[in-house]
Amino acid sequence: MPDSSAARRTGHTGRSYWQVLVRAVVAAALVHTAFAGLFFALSAPLMGWVNVASVALYGAAYTLLRQRRNRAALVLVWAELLVHALVATRALGWESGFHYYVLLMMPMVFMSPVRRARSKVLLGVALAAFYLGLDLLAHHHAPLVVLTPGALDAVRTVNIVATLALLAHLANFYLRAVMRAETRLHDLATTDPLTGLANRRRALDVADLHLARRRRDGAPMSLILGDVDHFKSVNDRHGHEVGDQVLIAVAQAMQVATREADTVCRWGGEEFLIVLPDTGPAEALQVAERVRAAVQRAQVPHGGETLGVTITLGVSTLHTMESLSQAIARADGAMYRGKVEGRNRCVGDAPDDTPATQRELALEY
Numbered sequence: 466m467p468d469s470s471a472a473r474r475t476g477h478t479g480r481s482y483w484q485v486l487v488r489a490v491v492a493a494a495l496v497h498t499a500f501a502g503l504f505f506a507l508s509a510p511l512m513g514w515v516n517v518a519s520v521a522l523y524g525a526a527y528t529l530l531r532q533r534r535n536r537a538a539l540v541l542v543w544a545e546l547l548v549h550a551l552v553a554t555r556a557l558g559w560e561s562g563f564h565y566y567v568l569l570m571m572p573m574v575f576m577s578p579v580r581r582a583r584s585k586v587l588l589g590v591a592l593a594a595f596y597l598g599l600d601l602l603a604h605h606h607a608p609l610v611v612l613t614p615g616a617l618d619a620v621r622t623v624n625i626v627a628t629l630a631l632l633a634h635l636a637n638f639y640l641r642a643v644m645r646a647e648t649r650l651h652d653l654a655t656t657d658p659l660t661g662l663a664n665r666r667r668a669l670d671v672a673d674l675h676l677a678r679r680r681r682d683g684a685p686m687s688l689i690l691g692d693v694d695h696f697k698s699v700n701d702r703h704g705h706e707v708g709d710q711v712l713i714a715v716a717q718a719m720q721v722a723t724r725e726a727d728t729v730c731r732w733g734g735e736e737f738l739i740v741l742p743d744t745g746p747a748e749a750l751q752v753a754e755r756v757r758a759a760v761q762r763a764q765v766p767h768g769g770e771t772l773g774v775t776i777t778l779g780v781s782t783l784h785t786m787e788s789l790s791q792a793i794a795r796a797d798g799a800m801y802r803g804k805v806e807g808r809n810r811c812v813g814d815a816p817d818d819t820p821a822t823q824r825e826l827a828l829e830y
Protein backbone atom coordinates (compact mmCIF):
# COMPACT_ATOMS: atom_id res chain seq x y z
CA MET A 466 0.00 0.00 0.00
CA PRO A 467 1.38 3.45 -0.73
CA ASP A 468 2.48 5.37 2.30
CA SER A 469 0.82 8.65 3.16
CA SER A 470 0.54 11.01 6.06
CA ALA A 471 -3.05 9.90 6.73
CA ALA A 472 -2.09 6.22 6.91
CA ARG A 473 1.03 7.05 8.92
CA ARG A 474 -0.89 9.25 11.37
CA THR A 475 -3.63 6.73 12.03
CA GLY A 476 -1.23 3.78 11.89
CA HIS A 477 -3.75 1.60 10.09
CA THR A 478 -3.27 -0.15 6.77
CA GLY A 479 -6.69 0.69 5.31
CA ARG A 480 -7.20 -3.01 4.59
CA SER A 481 -10.99 -2.60 4.49
CA TYR A 482 -10.70 0.10 1.84
CA TRP A 483 -8.65 -2.11 -0.46
CA GLN A 484 -10.93 -5.08 0.20
CA VAL A 485 -13.88 -2.94 -0.88
CA LEU A 486 -11.97 -1.93 -4.00
CA VAL A 487 -11.23 -5.59 -4.94
CA ARG A 488 -14.93 -6.42 -4.64
CA ALA A 489 -15.96 -3.29 -6.54
CA VAL A 490 -13.53 -4.15 -9.35
CA VAL A 491 -14.93 -7.70 -9.67
CA ALA A 492 -18.52 -6.41 -9.59
CA ALA A 493 -17.72 -3.72 -12.18
CA ALA A 494 -16.08 -6.26 -14.52
CA LEU A 495 -19.23 -8.44 -14.31
CA VAL A 496 -21.57 -5.48 -14.92
CA HIS A 497 -19.52 -4.36 -17.96
CA THR A 498 -19.46 -7.91 -19.37
CA ALA A 499 -23.26 -7.93 -19.19
CA PHE A 500 -23.40 -4.48 -20.82
CA ALA A 501 -21.05 -5.51 -23.63
CA GLY A 502 -23.38 -8.42 -24.47
CA LEU A 503 -26.44 -6.16 -24.20
CA PHE A 504 -25.03 -3.44 -26.51
CA PHE A 505 -23.90 -5.92 -29.16
CA ALA A 506 -27.41 -7.44 -29.01
CA LEU A 507 -28.93 -3.93 -29.35
CA SER A 508 -26.74 -3.29 -32.45
CA ALA A 509 -24.75 -0.58 -30.65
CA PRO A 510 -21.23 -1.97 -31.33
CA LEU A 511 -19.44 1.26 -30.27
CA MET A 512 -20.79 0.92 -26.73
CA GLY A 513 -20.21 -2.85 -26.90
CA TRP A 514 -16.49 -2.28 -27.49
CA VAL A 515 -16.31 0.48 -24.87
CA ASN A 516 -17.56 -2.07 -22.35
CA VAL A 517 -15.10 -4.71 -23.55
CA ALA A 518 -12.32 -2.16 -22.95
CA SER A 519 -13.73 -1.52 -19.45
CA VAL A 520 -13.67 -5.24 -18.64
CA ALA A 521 -10.02 -5.35 -19.75
CA LEU A 522 -9.18 -2.33 -17.55
CA TYR A 523 -10.88 -3.89 -14.52
CA GLY A 524 -8.97 -7.12 -15.19
CA ALA A 525 -5.74 -5.10 -15.12
CA ALA A 526 -6.84 -3.27 -11.93
CA TYR A 527 -7.62 -6.62 -10.27
CA THR A 528 -4.14 -7.92 -11.16
CA LEU A 529 -2.53 -4.76 -9.75
CA LEU A 530 -4.52 -5.09 -6.51
CA ARG A 531 -3.41 -8.70 -6.14
CA GLN A 532 0.18 -7.51 -6.61
CA ARG A 533 -0.42 -4.92 -3.85
CA ARG A 534 0.12 -2.10 -6.35
CA ASN A 535 -2.94 -0.44 -4.89
CA ARG A 536 -2.38 3.13 -5.94
CA ALA A 537 -1.85 2.14 -9.60
CA ALA A 538 -5.05 0.08 -9.44
CA LEU A 539 -6.92 3.03 -7.95
CA VAL A 540 -5.76 5.36 -10.75
CA LEU A 541 -6.95 2.80 -13.32
CA VAL A 542 -10.35 2.43 -11.65
CA TRP A 543 -10.82 6.20 -11.45
CA ALA A 544 -9.79 6.66 -15.09
CA GLU A 545 -12.19 3.94 -16.22
CA LEU A 546 -15.11 5.29 -14.20
CA LEU A 547 -14.68 8.86 -15.41
CA VAL A 548 -13.94 8.05 -19.06
CA HIS A 549 -16.71 5.46 -19.21
CA ALA A 550 -19.24 7.82 -17.65
CA LEU A 551 -18.18 10.55 -20.10
CA VAL A 552 -18.28 8.35 -23.21
CA ALA A 553 -21.49 6.52 -22.30
CA THR A 554 -23.34 9.70 -21.23
CA ARG A 555 -22.23 11.55 -24.37
CA ALA A 556 -23.08 8.58 -26.62
CA LEU A 557 -26.40 7.52 -25.06
CA GLY A 558 -27.53 10.65 -23.24
CA TRP A 559 -28.28 11.53 -19.59
CA GLU A 560 -31.29 9.20 -19.58
CA SER A 561 -29.01 6.15 -19.88
CA GLY A 562 -28.01 6.68 -16.23
CA PHE A 563 -24.27 6.01 -16.63
CA HIS A 564 -23.53 9.17 -14.65
CA TYR A 565 -24.78 7.50 -11.44
CA TYR A 566 -21.49 5.60 -11.13
CA VAL A 567 -19.64 8.91 -10.73
CA LEU A 568 -21.64 9.50 -7.52
CA LEU A 569 -20.22 6.25 -6.12
CA MET A 570 -16.76 7.75 -6.28
CA MET A 571 -17.54 10.43 -3.69
CA PRO A 572 -17.69 8.04 -0.68
CA MET A 573 -14.61 6.24 -2.01
CA VAL A 574 -12.71 9.56 -2.03
CA PHE A 575 -13.59 10.43 1.54
CA MET A 576 -13.13 6.91 2.92
CA SER A 577 -9.63 6.72 1.48
CA PRO A 578 -7.00 5.99 4.14
CA VAL A 579 -4.19 7.26 1.92
CA ARG A 580 -5.19 10.87 1.34
CA ARG A 581 -4.91 14.02 3.41
CA ALA A 582 -8.15 15.84 4.24
CA ARG A 583 -7.21 18.75 1.93
CA SER A 584 -6.60 16.46 -1.04
CA LYS A 585 -9.94 14.75 -0.35
CA VAL A 586 -11.75 18.08 -0.47
CA LEU A 587 -9.98 19.04 -3.71
CA LEU A 588 -10.79 15.71 -5.30
CA GLY A 589 -14.38 15.94 -4.07
CA VAL A 590 -14.75 19.40 -5.64
CA ALA A 591 -13.16 18.16 -8.89
CA LEU A 592 -15.57 15.23 -8.93
CA ALA A 593 -18.55 17.52 -8.37
CA ALA A 594 -17.33 19.78 -11.21
CA PHE A 595 -16.97 16.75 -13.48
CA TYR A 596 -20.50 15.63 -12.65
CA LEU A 597 -21.95 19.09 -13.34
CA GLY A 598 -19.98 19.25 -16.61
CA LEU A 599 -21.35 15.86 -17.62
CA ASP A 600 -24.86 17.10 -16.86
CA LEU A 601 -24.42 20.22 -19.02
CA LEU A 602 -22.79 18.23 -21.84
CA ALA A 603 -25.59 15.67 -21.90
CA HIS A 604 -28.35 18.28 -21.78
CA HIS A 605 -26.91 20.45 -24.54
CA HIS A 606 -25.99 17.75 -27.06
CA ALA A 607 -28.17 15.11 -28.64
CA PRO A 608 -27.07 11.48 -28.01
CA LEU A 609 -24.75 9.99 -30.64
CA VAL A 610 -26.35 6.53 -30.42
CA VAL A 611 -30.14 6.41 -30.39
CA LEU A 612 -31.63 3.44 -28.55
CA THR A 613 -35.31 2.53 -28.60
CA PRO A 614 -37.21 3.91 -25.57
CA GLY A 615 -37.57 0.34 -24.20
CA ALA A 616 -33.83 -0.35 -24.53
CA LEU A 617 -32.97 3.00 -22.91
CA ASP A 618 -35.30 2.23 -19.99
CA ALA A 619 -33.66 -1.20 -19.59
CA VAL A 620 -30.13 0.30 -19.58
CA ARG A 621 -31.10 2.99 -17.05
CA THR A 622 -32.85 0.45 -14.81
CA VAL A 623 -29.72 -1.75 -14.77
CA ASN A 624 -27.57 1.29 -13.92
CA ILE A 625 -29.85 2.43 -11.09
CA VAL A 626 -30.07 -1.06 -9.59
CA ALA A 627 -26.30 -1.61 -9.91
CA THR A 628 -25.51 1.78 -8.33
CA LEU A 629 -27.89 1.20 -5.41
CA ALA A 630 -26.57 -2.35 -4.87
CA LEU A 631 -22.97 -1.09 -4.85
CA LEU A 632 -23.87 1.72 -2.41
CA ALA A 633 -25.64 -0.71 -0.07
CA HIS A 634 -22.70 -3.11 -0.23
CA LEU A 635 -20.24 -0.31 0.46
CA ALA A 636 -22.19 0.95 3.47
CA ASN A 637 -22.66 -2.55 4.87
CA PHE A 638 -19.02 -3.48 4.41
CA TYR A 639 -17.84 -0.35 6.23
CA LEU A 640 -20.35 -0.81 9.02
CA ARG A 641 -19.08 -4.34 9.64
CA ALA A 642 -15.46 -3.16 9.50
CA VAL A 643 -16.23 -0.44 12.08
CA MET A 644 -18.06 -2.92 14.33
CA ARG A 645 -15.15 -5.39 14.15
CA ALA A 646 -12.71 -2.60 15.02
CA GLU A 647 -14.90 -1.49 17.96
CA THR A 648 -15.08 -5.04 19.33
CA ARG A 649 -11.32 -5.41 19.00
CA LEU A 650 -10.70 -2.08 20.72
CA HIS A 651 -13.07 -2.98 23.52
CA ASP A 652 -11.31 -6.33 24.01
CA LEU A 653 -7.90 -4.65 24.05
CA ALA A 654 -9.08 -2.05 26.54
CA THR A 655 -10.63 -4.56 28.94
CA THR A 656 -8.35 -7.61 28.74
CA ASP A 657 -5.04 -8.29 30.45
CA PRO A 658 -2.68 -9.19 27.58
CA LEU A 659 -0.59 -11.69 29.57
CA THR A 660 -3.27 -13.85 31.14
CA GLY A 661 -6.28 -13.09 28.93
CA LEU A 662 -8.28 -12.32 32.09
CA ALA A 663 -10.43 -9.23 32.50
CA ASN A 664 -8.27 -6.26 33.50
CA ARG A 665 -8.84 -3.91 36.42
CA ARG A 666 -11.05 -1.56 34.38
CA ARG A 667 -13.35 -4.38 33.26
CA ALA A 668 -13.54 -5.80 36.79
CA LEU A 669 -14.57 -2.41 38.16
CA ASP A 670 -17.21 -2.03 35.43
CA VAL A 671 -18.60 -5.49 36.18
CA ALA A 672 -18.52 -4.87 39.93
CA ASP A 673 -20.30 -1.52 39.47
CA LEU A 674 -23.07 -3.23 37.51
CA HIS A 675 -23.55 -5.87 40.21
CA LEU A 676 -23.42 -3.18 42.86
CA ALA A 677 -26.20 -1.21 41.15
CA ARG A 678 -28.30 -4.38 40.96
CA ARG A 679 -27.52 -5.19 44.60
CA ARG A 680 -28.82 -1.75 45.59
CA ARG A 681 -32.05 -2.49 43.74
CA ASP A 682 -32.75 -6.07 44.81
CA GLY A 683 -30.44 -6.49 47.83
CA ALA A 684 -28.70 -9.58 46.40
CA PRO A 685 -25.44 -10.28 48.25
CA MET A 686 -22.11 -9.70 46.56
CA SER A 687 -18.58 -10.68 47.55
CA LEU A 688 -15.03 -9.95 46.48
CA ILE A 689 -11.92 -12.11 46.69
CA LEU A 690 -8.51 -10.50 46.45
CA GLY A 691 -5.63 -12.96 45.91
CA ASP A 692 -1.87 -12.41 45.90
CA VAL A 693 0.60 -15.07 44.75
CA ASP A 694 2.94 -16.01 47.61
CA HIS A 695 6.66 -15.26 47.39
CA PHE A 696 6.30 -14.52 43.72
CA LYS A 697 9.40 -12.31 43.73
CA SER A 698 11.52 -15.37 44.47
CA VAL A 699 10.02 -17.18 41.41
CA ASN A 700 11.21 -14.29 39.24
CA ASP A 701 14.54 -14.04 41.01
CA ARG A 702 15.30 -17.74 40.76
CA HIS A 703 13.86 -18.62 37.32
CA GLY A 704 13.57 -15.34 35.46
CA HIS A 705 10.74 -13.03 34.50
CA GLU A 706 9.54 -15.17 31.58
CA VAL A 707 9.03 -18.20 33.80
CA GLY A 708 7.30 -15.84 36.25
CA ASP A 709 4.93 -14.90 33.44
CA GLN A 710 4.19 -18.58 32.71
CA VAL A 711 3.39 -19.09 36.39
CA LEU A 712 0.99 -16.12 36.32
CA ILE A 713 -0.76 -17.61 33.27
CA ALA A 714 -1.10 -20.98 35.05
CA VAL A 715 -2.47 -19.24 38.17
CA ALA A 716 -4.99 -17.32 36.04
CA GLN A 717 -6.18 -20.53 34.35
CA ALA A 718 -6.53 -22.34 37.67
CA MET A 719 -8.54 -19.45 39.09
CA GLN A 720 -10.90 -19.43 36.15
CA VAL A 721 -11.48 -23.17 36.28
CA ALA A 722 -12.22 -22.97 40.02
CA THR A 723 -14.81 -20.20 39.70
CA ARG A 724 -18.31 -20.07 38.28
CA GLU A 725 -19.46 -18.66 34.98
CA ALA A 726 -21.09 -15.69 36.72
CA ASP A 727 -17.89 -14.75 38.60
CA THR A 728 -15.38 -12.37 37.02
CA VAL A 729 -11.74 -13.16 37.60
CA CYS A 730 -9.46 -10.24 36.86
CA ARG A 731 -5.79 -9.45 36.99
CA TRP A 732 -5.79 -6.64 39.51
CA GLY A 733 -2.15 -5.85 38.85
CA GLY A 734 1.23 -7.63 39.06
CA GLU A 735 0.68 -10.90 40.91
CA GLU A 736 -2.65 -9.78 42.39
CA PHE A 737 -6.06 -11.04 41.26
CA LEU A 738 -9.58 -9.89 42.08
CA ILE A 739 -12.68 -12.06 41.78
CA VAL A 740 -16.12 -10.44 41.71
CA LEU A 741 -18.82 -12.80 42.96
CA PRO A 742 -22.42 -11.69 42.37
CA ASP A 743 -25.25 -13.26 44.41
CA THR A 744 -22.72 -14.61 46.87
CA GLY A 745 -22.72 -14.30 50.66
CA PRO A 746 -19.69 -14.64 52.98
CA ALA A 747 -19.82 -18.40 53.58
CA GLU A 748 -20.19 -19.25 49.91
CA ALA A 749 -17.46 -16.75 48.97
CA LEU A 750 -15.07 -18.42 51.37
CA GLN A 751 -15.87 -21.77 49.78
CA VAL A 752 -15.06 -20.33 46.34
CA ALA A 753 -11.84 -18.82 47.71
CA GLU A 754 -10.83 -22.19 49.12
CA ARG A 755 -11.52 -23.86 45.77
CA VAL A 756 -9.35 -21.23 44.08
CA ARG A 757 -6.57 -21.65 46.65
CA ALA A 758 -6.52 -25.42 46.16
CA ALA A 759 -6.61 -25.10 42.35
CA VAL A 760 -3.64 -22.70 42.36
CA GLN A 761 -1.70 -25.04 44.62
CA ARG A 762 -2.33 -27.92 42.20
CA ALA A 763 -1.31 -25.91 39.11
CA GLN A 764 2.18 -26.79 37.88
CA VAL A 765 4.41 -25.13 35.31
CA PRO A 766 7.02 -27.38 33.65
CA HIS A 767 10.48 -25.77 33.72
CA GLY A 768 13.88 -27.29 32.94
CA GLY A 769 12.85 -30.88 33.65
CA GLU A 770 11.10 -29.99 36.89
CA THR A 771 7.72 -28.50 37.69
CA LEU A 772 7.15 -25.24 39.47
CA GLY A 773 4.24 -24.57 41.76
CA VAL A 774 3.09 -21.59 43.76
CA THR A 775 0.50 -20.88 46.41
CA ILE A 776 -1.83 -17.94 46.86
CA THR A 777 -3.26 -16.05 49.81
CA LEU A 778 -6.82 -14.80 49.45
CA GLY A 779 -8.83 -12.21 51.35
CA VAL A 780 -12.62 -12.27 51.15
CA SER A 781 -15.11 -9.49 51.80
CA THR A 782 -18.87 -9.33 51.36
CA LEU A 783 -20.35 -5.93 50.65
CA HIS A 784 -22.57 -4.55 53.33
CA THR A 785 -25.40 -2.11 52.89
CA MET A 786 -24.36 1.10 51.11
CA GLU A 787 -20.69 0.15 51.27
CA SER A 788 -18.62 1.37 48.32
CA LEU A 789 -16.62 -0.91 46.12
CA SER A 790 -13.31 0.59 47.21
CA GLN A 791 -14.21 0.07 50.88
CA ALA A 792 -15.03 -3.58 50.21
CA ILE A 793 -11.83 -4.04 48.21
CA ALA A 794 -9.85 -2.45 51.05
CA ARG A 795 -11.40 -4.95 53.50
CA ALA A 796 -10.54 -7.88 51.18
CA ASP A 797 -7.01 -6.47 50.95
CA GLY A 798 -6.80 -6.23 54.74
CA ALA A 799 -7.99 -9.83 55.09
CA MET A 800 -5.45 -10.96 52.49
CA TYR A 801 -2.70 -9.13 54.34
CA ARG A 802 -3.69 -10.93 57.57
CA GLY A 803 -3.43 -14.20 55.65
CA LYS A 804 0.11 -13.29 54.59
CA VAL A 805 1.06 -12.52 58.18
CA GLU A 806 -0.54 -15.75 59.43
CA GLY A 807 1.65 -17.83 57.08
CA ARG A 808 0.22 -17.49 53.50
CA ASN A 809 -1.52 -20.15 51.35
CA ARG A 810 -4.86 -19.54 53.06
CA CYS A 811 -8.21 -17.80 52.76
CA VAL A 812 -9.24 -15.17 55.26
CA GLY A 813 -12.69 -13.61 55.45
CA ASP A 814 -13.53 -10.08 56.53
CA ALA A 815 -17.19 -10.33 57.38
CA PRO A 816 -19.13 -7.03 57.29
CA ASP A 817 -20.63 -5.66 60.46
CA ASP A 818 -24.19 -6.19 59.29
CA THR A 819 -23.63 -9.88 58.48
CA PRO A 820 -25.58 -12.19 60.80
CA ALA A 821 -23.35 -13.23 63.70
CA THR A 822 -23.21 -16.92 62.75
CA GLN A 823 -22.00 -16.13 59.26
CA ARG A 824 -19.47 -13.64 60.61
CA GLU A 825 -18.05 -16.19 62.99
CA LEU A 826 -17.90 -18.82 60.26
CA ALA A 827 -16.07 -16.37 58.04
CA LEU A 828 -13.62 -15.21 60.67
CA GLU A 829 -13.00 -18.68 62.01
CA TYR A 830 -12.09 -20.05 58.62
Ligand SMILES: Nc1nc2c(ncn2[C@@H]2O[C@H](COP(=O)(O)OP(=O)(O)OP(=O)(O)O)[C@@H](O)[C@H]2O)c(=O)[nH]1
Pocket residue numbers: 659692693694695696697698700704705706707708709712733734735804808
Ligand atom coordinates in the same frame (compact mmCIF):
# COMPACT_ATOMS: atom_id res chain seq x y z
N1 LIG B 1 7.05 -12.25 35.85
C1 LIG B 1 6.30 -11.25 36.26
N2 LIG B 1 6.49 -10.72 37.49
C2 LIG B 1 5.71 -9.73 37.90
C3 LIG B 1 4.69 -9.21 37.10
N3 LIG B 1 4.07 -8.22 37.79
C4 LIG B 1 4.69 -8.14 39.00
N4 LIG B 1 5.68 -9.05 39.08
C5 LIG B 1 6.60 -9.28 40.17
O1 LIG B 1 5.90 -9.79 41.29
C6 LIG B 1 6.75 -9.59 42.43
C7 LIG B 1 5.90 -9.25 43.62
O2 LIG B 1 6.73 -9.30 44.72
P1 LIG B 1 6.33 -8.78 46.15
O3 LIG B 1 5.27 -7.73 46.06
O4 LIG B 1 7.61 -8.41 46.88
O5 LIG B 1 5.65 -9.98 46.85
P2 LIG B 1 5.95 -11.54 46.87
O6 LIG B 1 7.35 -11.89 46.54
O7 LIG B 1 4.89 -12.17 46.00
O8 LIG B 1 5.73 -11.89 48.38
P3 LIG B 1 4.39 -11.94 49.19
O9 LIG B 1 3.32 -11.22 48.43
O10 LIG B 1 4.69 -11.25 50.48
O11 LIG B 1 4.06 -13.37 49.38
C8 LIG B 1 7.75 -8.49 42.04
O12 LIG B 1 9.04 -9.08 41.94
C9 LIG B 1 7.28 -8.03 40.69
O13 LIG B 1 8.35 -7.68 39.85
C10 LIG B 1 4.53 -9.76 35.80
O14 LIG B 1 3.66 -9.38 35.00
N5 LIG B 1 5.33 -10.78 35.43
